[in-house]
Amino acid sequence: MKKTPLPCLLFFVGLTSLFAQEKLLSKQEAFNLALENNFGIKVAQGQVAIAENNQSVLNSGFLPILTGNAGATYNRDDSTIEFPGQFQTDGEGNPIIDPDTGNQLPREDLILDQAESQRYNAGLTLNYTLFDGLGRFYNYKRLKEQFQLSQLQARETIENTMLQLFSIYFEVARLSENERVLEEALRISSQRTQRAEYAFEYGQNTKLDILNAQVDVTNDSINLLNTRQQLANVKRDLNVILSQNLNETFQVDTLVNFIPKLQLEEFVSQSDLNNVALLQTEKNLSINAYDIKVNKSGYLPTIGLSGSYGWNLNQTADGAFFPGVNNTSYTTNLGATLTWNLFDGGGTAVRVKNAKIAYENQELLKQQVLLEVDRDIQNALAIYENRLNIYKIQEQNVITNQNNFERSREQFQLGRITSIEFRQAQINLLNAQTNKNLAKYDAKLAELQLLQLTGQLLNVEF
Structure with a gap:
């Protein structure tokens, strides 16, 4: 009898992935790549860099302000000076008579062409606030706290990104293991098809057995293709998190290790000191405390010092009655000012009151966050323990179904059970294996969520 090509073709489709040589992307390598390339993490690191610049002494107001200035002016004048009603005289004051008309000669106009003058100046001004009611001192400390808060915010972004990374990484691992399970199922179904065809040739079964086996091969092939x-x-999705080529190919590590129970209990006991949300509320509380002190500085006077040094050069052209001059001057000024806003309409008092209210609100928020974090940790711990128990049960279930399948295969080969009964044992094993894979990665992801809540997600080896 001519063999149908369908089982061989689908069996070949099921084994094609075995020939693909892909690099192994370990969990630690994925962690490092995300830390280095992820766009969200880079933005968070940029915010930290901005906060670091802001908390520098260059942004504190403690340094003086030095201002330089310089200027130059150039003038050119062309002028005519008339003397109406004035007449020419000789050296002794006698009038000069025009011999032609017999009249006294009028005084001639004075013409000044290209009369140039220049003016130059340069100076330095120094201003320094000696005392401002300690406002800049507390603002400087506030900026230090703001920088540390930005570091905690960046850490929170990194933790959330890593949790997202491993949820996708473990999904890749689960589907990879499912792919191998389905490939094995397809191989077994293809072998059963060949066995049914040989048995049919020798009259040991009917055409129905071949058709049933081919249907199972088709179903297994479709499941495998969908999983792929x-x-x-x-x-x-994982390449997006790693910010690399979307078509980058790789294999992932399917080995999962769980943290010992005693170590987890220690992490939970220290969660108040390490949880990033609680640490952020502490920093916000410190910032609000400094806000109160900064606003209270408005009650105190401000003392400032100033000094200046200047140079001026004034060059004038010859005039109608006076010669040109070069005038150079140097000036030095020193001064001190005291400004005390004795009453500003109540603005400072309002700002202080509002800052105190904001501080009290932050204390309430801290208590709320503390309660919520404690609840989340207890829930996460319970979920983790439950999923870990489910995983252990599923492991035992795989062993039981594996034994059942091996026994069923022996009985099927001896002809003691039908192909339908054998297929049911195969499906039970397949479901047990995929359920075990799901339980394993669900338990590990629950562990990572618990580690995030205890503030230890970035401190453990993956």
Whole structure:
């Protein structure tokens, strides 16, 4: 009898992935790549850099202000000076008579062409606030706290990104293991098809057995193709988190290790000191405390010092009655000022009251966050323990179904059970294996969520 090509073709489709040579992307390598390339993490690091610049002494107001200035002016004048009603005289004051008309000669106009003058100046001015009611001192400390808060915010961004990273990484691992399970299922179904065809040739079974086996091969092939499509999509999701080529190919590490119970209990006991949300509320509380002190500085006077040094050069052209001169001068000024806003309409008092209210609100928020974090940790711990127990049960379930399948295969080969009964044992094993994979990665992800809440997610090895 001629063999149908369908089982061989689908069996070949099921084994194609075995020939693909892909690099192994370890969990630690994925962590490092995300830390280095992820766009969200880079933005958070940029915000930290801005806060670091802001908390510098250059932004504190403690340094003086030095201002330099210089200027130059150039003038050119062309002028005519008339003397109406004035007449020419000789050296002795006698009038000069025009011999032609016999009249006294009028005084001639004075013409000044290209009369140039220049003016130059340069100076330095120094201003320094000696005392401003301690406002800049507390503002400087506030900026230090703001910088530390930005570091905590960046840490929170990194933790959330890493949690997202590993949720996708573990999904890739789960689908990869499912792919291997489905490939094995397809191989077994293809072998059963070949066995049914040989048995039919020798008259040991009917055509129905061949058709049933081919239907199972088709179903297994479709499940495998769907799983591969899901795996390709999730790998692209992982490449987005890693900010690398979307078509980058790799394999992932499917080995999962769980943290010992005693170590987890220690992490939970120290969560108040390490949880990033609680640490942020502490920093916000410190910032609000400094806001009160900064606003209270408005009650105190401000003392400032100033000094200046200047140079001036004035060059004038010859005039109608006076010769040109060069005038150079140097000036030095020193001064001190005291400004005390004795009453500003109540603005400072209002700002102080509002800052105190903001501080009290932050204390209430801290208590709320503390309660919520404690609840989240207890829930996360319970979820983790439950999922870990489910995983252990699923591991035992795989062993039980594996034994059942091996026994069923022996019985099927001896002809003691039908192909339908054998297929049911195969499906039970397949479901047990995929459920175990799901339980394993669910438990590990629950552990990572617990580590995030205890503030230890970035302190453990992956």
